[in-house]
Amino acid sequence: MNEQQPIPDYQPLSEPNRFLAIVSVLASLRDCLAWLWLHARGQNLNGCLPVMQKGKPEWWQDAIEFLKEDELLGEVVRKYPNGSLEGKGALFETTIRSIVGQQISVIASDAIWGRLLTMIGKPIPENVLKFTEAELASCGLTRPKASYIYGLAKDSDSLLNQDWNNMTDNEIKQHLIQFRGIGPWTAEMMLMFSFMRPDVFSIGDIGLVKAVKILVPEVEDKNSIEQIAERWSPYRTAASWYLWRMIDPVPVGY
Structure with a gap:
């Protein structure tokens, strides 16, 4: 029998x-x-935190509460109580979708995008690279747009693999506009629809300029429009969505 050891x-x-x-x-x-x-x-x-968000942004309800009290935009916000900005959670898709929509109407953009998806399937770089630029253009894209989309698919690693969480809106924008086909407007659409940044306003967007002029007919130049948009900060992204709703029959999406 073992001897019991004393407890120290x-x-x-x-x-x-x-x-x-x-x-x-x-x-x-x-x-x-x-x-x-x-x-x-x-x-x-x-x-x-996931930077490529899907669905409605988490700050959307706060934006509605803020904007519906605005004298200029409040009535528009109350007119569309159910819709919202919708993120797809896919940066490359939003990138090429934005390029398709450059300088054309929402309806025309949707039609071309539909034909492009029919051709390539899921909008990922590997699928784009299965086709030539000429084949991509046959969907209704201009030759430059087809070239941009093909080039972005080839450079997708450099385009997509960044430390997005630690980048400001401007840092993201400066990175994106290094690539052919991505100018300030396209980068701003990506900030809105992929990164879900809440305070983005694109002065280069024809629709936004048109909508602000409807609200404030006496506005004369883009500087004045940007000053008006400041009233909607820190939710200028949501304000943009409602401005688009004023002039387009379907919600804008990229």
């Missing part, structure tokens, strides 16, 4: 070690609370 006397922690133990416990508690908070919000539990 309890040795209290020294003051420095006691402090370190408390810090360790508090840090663990902090991490647990952070995990629970992210889980409750349905966010990425790896600690990184």
Whole structure:
């Protein structure tokens, strides 16, 4: 029979070690609370928020509450209570969809986009590269647009693989406009419809300029339009969606 070993006397922690133990416990508690908070919000539990959001942006209701009190835009917001900006969660798709829509109407853009999808299937770089630029153009694209889309598919790694979470709106825009076919307007559409940034207004968008002139007929130049748009900050993206609704029979989407 084994002899029972005596229980060693309890040795209290020294003051420095006691402090370190408390810090360790508090840090663990902090991490647990952070995990629970992210889980409750349905966010990425790896600690990184998804930048390519799908569906309605999380800030949309706050934007509605803000904009419906605006003297210029409030009536328009109340007229369309059910719709919203919709993200597809796919940056490459939004990129080429925006290029298709450059300088043409929403209806024409939708028709060309439909024919392009019929040809290539899922809008991913690998599928685009299965076709020539001439074949892409046969969907109704101009030759330059077909060339831009093909080129972006070839350069998709450089285009897409960035630390988007840690980039400002302007940093994202400056990165995007380095690529052929992506100018300020296209980059701004990507900020709105892929990154779901809430405070973007594209002064290069013909529809937005037209809608603001309907609201404020005396406005004369783009600088004045940008000044008017400042009243809708920090939700100029949502304001843009409602401005488009004023002039287009279907909601704008990229």
